[in-house]
Amino acid sequence: MKALGIxxxxxxxxxxxxxxxxxxxxxxxxxxxxTRDAMFSELLEIIGNEKVGDIVIGLPLSLDGEDTLTxxxxxxxxxxxxxxxxxxxxxxxxxxxxxxAEDEMKEAGLWDRKKKKNLDSQAAKIILETWLARA
Numbered sequence: 357m358k359a360l361g362i363x364x365x366x367x368x369x370x371x372x373x374x375x376x377x378x379x380x381x382x383x384x385x386x387x388x389x390x391t392r393d394a395m396f397s398e399l400l401e402i403i404g405n406e407k408v409g410d411i412v413i414g415l416p417l418s419l420d421g422e423d424t425l426t427x428x429x430x431x432x433x434x435x436x437x438x439x440x441x442x443x444x445x446x447x448x449x450x451x452x453x454x455x456x457a458e459d460e461m462k463e464a465g466l467w468d469r470k471k472k473k474n475l476d477s478q479a480a481k482i483i484l485e486t487w488l489a490r491a
Contacts (some may be wrong), residue, residue, distance in 0.1 A: 359491075360384075360402070361484025363476050364413060364430050369395065370476025371490065372413060372484045373406055381484040383477035396440060402460045403441060410491075411443055414450030414483035450479070464472025 363370035371384040376436050382404075388390050403411070413434050415476055416426045423431075430447075 357404055359408065359410040359484060359488065360408045361480040362399075362411065362413045363480040363483055363485070364433050365389070365476060366429070368378035368476045369399075370478070370480035371402065371475060373408075374488060376407070377412075378488055381481045381488060383474070384482045384484060386476045388433065392436075396437070399437065400440060403443070409443060410487075411437065411441070411445045412484050412487040413437075413447055414444060414479065415447040416450055430486055446487055448483050450483050450486075 357378075359374040360382075361372035361374075361381060364372055367389055368385040369389060371387065372381050373384040374381050382399060387395060387398055393397055394414075402408070402417065413430060418424050418427075434445055
Protein backbone atom coordinates (compact mmCIF):
# COMPACT_ATOMS: atom_id res chain seq x y z
CA MET A 357 0.00 0.00 0.00
CA LYS A 358 1.13 3.54 -0.75
CA ALA A 359 1.25 6.57 1.51
CA LEU A 360 -0.34 9.88 0.52
CA GLY A 361 1.30 13.13 1.66
CA ILE A 362 -0.86 16.23 1.99
CA UNK A 363 0.20 19.87 2.22
CA UNK A 364 -3.13 21.46 3.16
CA UNK A 365 -3.79 25.05 2.22
CA UNK A 366 -6.80 27.33 2.05
CA UNK A 367 -6.39 27.87 -1.72
CA UNK A 368 -4.56 24.74 -2.85
CA UNK A 369 -3.83 21.27 -1.50
CA UNK A 370 -0.52 19.72 -2.52
CA UNK A 371 -0.34 15.95 -2.80
CA UNK A 372 2.55 13.51 -2.93
CA UNK A 373 2.49 9.74 -3.19
CA UNK A 374 4.93 7.03 -2.21
CA UNK A 375 5.81 3.86 -4.04
CA UNK A 376 4.03 0.72 -2.71
CA UNK A 377 7.05 -0.20 -0.58
CA UNK A 378 6.97 3.27 1.04
CA UNK A 379 10.60 4.00 0.23
CA UNK A 380 10.33 6.93 -2.20
CA UNK A 381 8.01 9.95 -2.36
CA UNK A 382 6.96 11.74 -5.53
CA UNK A 383 5.01 14.96 -6.14
CA UNK A 384 1.55 13.86 -7.30
CA UNK A 385 -0.69 16.85 -7.98
CA UNK A 386 -1.99 20.18 -6.75
CA UNK A 387 -5.72 20.41 -6.11
CA UNK A 388 -7.30 23.83 -6.46
CA UNK A 389 -9.74 24.30 -3.58
CA UNK A 390 -13.31 25.00 -4.62
CA THR A 391 -15.83 23.52 -2.20
CA ARG A 392 -15.20 21.33 0.82
CA ASP A 393 -17.32 18.52 -0.66
CA ALA A 394 -15.46 18.64 -3.99
CA MET A 395 -12.11 18.55 -2.20
CA PHE A 396 -13.02 15.50 -0.11
CA SER A 397 -14.62 13.77 -3.11
CA GLU A 398 -11.42 14.19 -5.15
CA LEU A 399 -9.25 13.07 -2.22
CA LEU A 400 -11.34 9.94 -1.64
CA GLU A 401 -11.13 9.07 -5.34
CA ILE A 402 -7.33 9.44 -5.30
CA ILE A 403 -7.06 7.38 -2.09
CA GLY A 404 -9.05 4.57 -3.68
CA ASN A 405 -7.43 4.67 -7.12
CA GLU A 406 -3.87 4.80 -5.75
CA LYS A 407 -4.44 2.11 -3.09
CA VAL A 408 -3.38 4.37 -0.24
CA GLY A 409 -2.76 2.71 3.12
CA ASP A 410 -1.48 5.70 5.15
CA ILE A 411 -2.23 9.41 5.00
CA VAL A 412 0.41 11.90 6.10
CA ILE A 413 -0.63 15.51 6.65
CA GLY A 414 1.76 18.38 7.25
CA LEU A 415 1.12 20.20 10.53
CA PRO A 416 2.11 23.88 10.25
CA LEU A 417 3.33 24.74 13.73
CA SER A 418 4.85 28.13 14.46
CA LEU A 419 8.65 28.31 14.60
CA ASP A 420 8.48 27.99 18.38
CA GLY A 421 6.31 24.86 18.08
CA GLU A 422 2.99 26.44 19.05
CA ASP A 423 -0.35 26.01 17.31
CA THR A 424 -1.55 28.80 15.01
CA LEU A 425 -4.84 29.46 13.23
CA THR A 426 -3.56 27.42 10.29
CA UNK A 427 -2.57 24.58 12.63
CA UNK A 428 -6.15 24.45 13.92
CA UNK A 429 -7.48 24.45 10.34
CA UNK A 430 -5.23 21.49 9.48
CA UNK A 431 -6.30 19.62 12.62
CA UNK A 432 -9.97 20.19 11.64
CA UNK A 433 -9.23 18.99 8.09
CA UNK A 434 -7.50 15.86 9.45
CA UNK A 435 -10.46 15.13 11.75
CA UNK A 436 -12.91 15.55 8.84
CA UNK A 437 -10.83 13.23 6.65
CA UNK A 438 -10.56 10.70 9.46
CA UNK A 439 -14.38 10.50 9.57
CA UNK A 440 -14.39 9.67 5.84
CA UNK A 441 -11.66 7.02 5.64
CA UNK A 442 -10.68 3.99 7.65
CA UNK A 443 -6.94 4.60 7.33
CA UNK A 444 -4.25 5.77 9.73
CA UNK A 445 -3.69 9.52 9.53
CA UNK A 446 -0.32 10.84 10.64
CA UNK A 447 0.42 14.50 11.39
CA UNK A 448 4.00 15.59 10.64
CA UNK A 449 5.66 18.84 11.65
CA UNK A 450 6.03 20.74 8.39
CA UNK A 451 7.93 23.79 9.57
CA UNK A 452 10.08 25.12 6.72
CA UNK A 453 8.87 22.47 4.23
CA UNK A 454 7.81 25.13 1.70
CA UNK A 455 11.23 26.78 1.90
CA UNK A 456 12.93 23.41 1.42
CA ALA A 457 10.59 22.63 -1.50
CA GLU A 458 11.41 25.94 -3.19
CA ASP A 459 15.13 25.29 -2.73
CA GLU A 460 14.80 21.81 -4.28
CA MET A 461 12.90 23.22 -7.26
CA LYS A 462 15.48 25.96 -7.80
CA GLU A 463 18.35 23.46 -7.63
CA ALA A 464 16.62 21.31 -10.25
CA GLY A 465 16.01 24.34 -12.49
CA LEU A 466 12.23 23.97 -12.11
CA TRP A 467 11.45 27.22 -10.30
CA ASP A 468 9.78 30.24 -11.77
CA ARG A 469 6.74 32.31 -10.82
CA LYS A 470 4.50 30.43 -13.28
CA LYS A 471 5.31 27.11 -11.63
CA LYS A 472 4.86 28.39 -8.10
CA LYS A 473 1.72 26.29 -7.60
CA ASN A 474 3.87 23.17 -8.05
CA LEU A 475 5.49 24.19 -4.79
CA ASP A 476 2.53 22.68 -2.93
CA SER A 477 3.06 19.16 -4.29
CA GLN A 478 6.81 19.49 -3.72
CA ALA A 479 6.14 20.51 -0.10
CA ALA A 480 3.82 17.49 0.23
CA LYS A 481 6.69 15.32 -1.03
CA ILE A 482 8.99 16.69 1.67
CA ILE A 483 6.33 16.12 4.34
CA LEU A 484 5.90 12.55 3.11
CA GLU A 485 9.67 11.97 2.98
CA THR A 486 9.91 13.12 6.61
CA TRP A 487 7.34 10.52 7.64
CA LEU A 488 8.84 7.77 5.48
CA ALA A 489 12.25 8.34 7.09
CA ARG A 490 10.70 7.75 10.53
CA ALA A 491 8.35 4.88 9.61
